[in-house]
Amino acid sequence: MSLFIRNIIAITLSLSVNANTDLTLFKNGDPLHTTNLQKLKDKFDIQKVTIFNPYTLKPETYNAFSMKQILSSNYTSKWINEFAIRVTTKDGYLPIIETYKFQERKAFLAFSRADNKKFVSLTMYKEKIVNLAPYYLIWIEDKEKFPSRRKAHWPYKVTGFDLISNVPEIIVPPKGVDKRIQFGYENVRKHCLSCHSIYGYGSTKVGELITNNLTKKFSDKKLRQLIHNPRSINKKNQMPRFSPKIDMRKSRIKNIVHYLRFLEERSDKKRMRSAETLIKTIEEKIN
């Protein structure tokens, strides 16, 4: 065997052996503990989990660990009382998933396929093939109960989890606010903050919605159209359309816009107002 080929084999072997499988657990942004695939295998049972993949729309079987076990072993069972888990990934996608979902549904952390297939899938936009490594967060979902298929909850290239105690006050609507704004807020948290951030809360993947004035330049109508179908505004848009099969879709989109307008109003520092005045001003605007 030539030296050249031997070198290539040596390099390939060392690459596969050293592939970074670190998984870091944070609490409110502070790193607590880093583990890796070998340590996870030593500690937890490997389960063969069959799921319906929302990206490929096919059933697939993975080797995986129970997320509940990973969370309880790193944060004690008290993680259930905290607000959410922010998943950190290699590509900057940082979805925030409320802790009750890990409690009520069946989430697993996959590290390879159990059916001899490659550990790859399609991207969020159903385009290129992506390598899922080191980890892929998967869910056994009840198709009847969750018709909208929450792709945002299926991050790949997972590198860690951050247990977050609270939502920053600035994005939470004050008590007594119009129900539509409250509903818009809940929807923005669920459907936008996996890619965007608001005052630093959410994902750094795309852009700040309020401080970068991403929303301000659109009329209400255009903004609704953008959320409904980004490519109807610009063919090159990468943003996915709002969950096509979700219930109350129109009302969700409408109220997302109300909430974003509320945040713009609140961010206007020249007119620092009490919560009551703020609520009144925004209600006048959206009625």
Ligand code: HEC
């Ligand atoms: C899966 C990631 C993803 C999600 C989820 C997402 N966006 Fe986006 N968004 C993008 C990307 C990427 C862009 C950059 C422009 C493009 O390529 O579409 C963008 C751009 C935008 C823009 C600026 C558009 C422009 O032309 O300047 C606005 C406003 C926006 N998003 C609002 C939202 C709102 C509101 C939600 C929630 C309903 C949301 N986005 C959810 C990925 C996302």
